Every structure is written in structure tokens, then in C-alpha cells.
Amino acid sequence: MDLEEKLIRKTVVYQGKYIRTEEQIVRLPDGTEALREIVSPPDAVGILPIDSEGKVYLVRQYRPAIGQVTLEIPAGILEPGESSSETARRECEEEVGMRPERLDFLFGYYHSVGFSTGKIEVFLGRDLRPNPHAHTDPGEFIEVVLLPFAEIYQQGLSGKIIDSKTLLALLWYRQTVLKAV
Numbered sequence: 001m002d003l004e005e006k007l008i009r010k011t012v013v014y015q016g017k018y019i020r021t022e023e024q025i026v027r028l029p030d031g032t033e034a035l036r037e038i039v040s041p042p043d044a045v046g047i048l049p050i051d052s053e054g055k056v057y058l059v060r061q062y063r064p065a066i067g068q069v070t071l072e073i074p075a076g077i078l079e080p081g082e083s084s085s086e087t088a089r090r091e092c093e094e095e096v097g098m099r100p101e102r103l104d105f106l107f108g109y110y111h112s113v114g115f116s117t118g119k120i121e122v123f124l125g126r127d128l129r130p131n132p133h134a135h136t137d138p139g140e141f142i143e144v145v146l147l148p149f150a151e152i153y154q155q156g157l158s159g160k161i162i163d164s165k166t167l168l169a170l171l172w173y174r175q176t177v178l179k180a181v
Contacts (some may be wrong), residue, residue: 008024008033010025018042019040019041021037024037037115038116040118041117042077043118044077044078044121045087045088046073046122047073047091047100048170049073049092049100054150055149057096057144058071058152058166059072059074059096061140066162070161070162071163072165073163073165073166073169085103085123088100095144096144097132097144098134099129099131100127101128101129103124106176107121107172108120108121152170
């Protein structure tokens with residue numbers, strides 16, 4: 001069975017600084033038409049920074065979309081002309097003040113395939129070096145949290161961590177990197 005939907009037309013409903021939304025009229029495999037609402041955020045990068053003692057650098061910050069403070073790995077959007085690895089290093093420095101000398105790609109994923117084009121690539125940052133000149137972006141209020149991996153992993157399993165990129169980074173690291181050791 002052919003499951004692909006054929007685009008008939010699309011209309012940009014909103015174009016903001018970061019987000020674009022479209023309404024798409026598509027033809028379904030059975031020949032009928034349907035409306036699809038698509039959100040296009042910028043692609044982003046997350047980094048799991050782990051020091052030589054197995055402690056993870058995380059950030060606590062308020063997320064207005066869900067109305068609560070979350071605990072997350074450092075992350076941010078790709079700037080024009082910037083590679084995902086450059087973004088990972090930059091965000092780690094800006095948000096937790098540490099520069100990863102070693103950076104390994106872990107995985108990439110689409111965070112909400114039902115209606116969003118947004119993709120996140122996640123890296124593992126090691127051999128961390130302090131950057132005393134690092135600073136957060138204007139208007140960004142975050143608190144750096146340093147926890148042993150085992151503790152943050154348990155917080156993920158218990159439901160205290162609710163951010164998808166952080167949960168996936170913790171699971172991926174435990175299942176691929178720690179299992180290989």
C-alpha cells in the first residue's frame with residue numbers, strides 16, 4: 001500500500017523569528033483530501049557534558065510553553081553557517097561554562113513527527129575545560145547543576161526529568177557508551 005500523501009497546496013499561516021506554521025492540503029492514499037498543520041522550528045543541538053569523574057553538567061531553566069522549571073542537558077539552535085558540532089561546543093560553553101575538547105555524535109531525532117519538522121542532534125562532550133569568559137545569552141536565566149550520571153539517570157527513570165532530548169541522551173549514553181566499557 002502506498003502511504004504517501006501528495007501535497008496539493010500549502011499556506012504559511014505564521015512566520016515568526018524562530019517558528020513558521022503552515023496549513024497543507026494533501027491528497028490521501030484513498031483519494032480524499034485532508035488538512036495538515038505543520039510547525040517548522042529551527043533545528044537544534046543538545047550536548048551531554050560528562051566530566052572525568054562521571055558527573056553530568058545540566059541546566060535548570062523555566063520553560064514558558066509548559067509553565068515549569070526543567071532540568072536539561074545544554075542545548076540550542078543552529079546559527080546560520082554553523083555546524084552542529086560547533087553549536088554543541090558553543091552551547092556547552094555558554095550554558096555551563098565548560099568547553100568539551102572531545103565531542104562525539106550520539107544520535108539525531110525528530111522531536112514530534114506528527115506535526116513538526118524540528119530535528120535535534122545530540123552529542124557527548126568529554127575532556128571538559130573551564131571557560132572563565134563564557135556567558136549566557138541575554139534574557140537567558142539558567143542555573144548550572146552538576147550531578148553524578150547514576151543520579152541523573154535515576155531521575156530520568158523516575159519521571160523527574162521530562163525533557164525528551166535529555167531522557168534520550170541519558171538512555172543512549174547508558175546503553176551504548178557505558179555498556180561498551
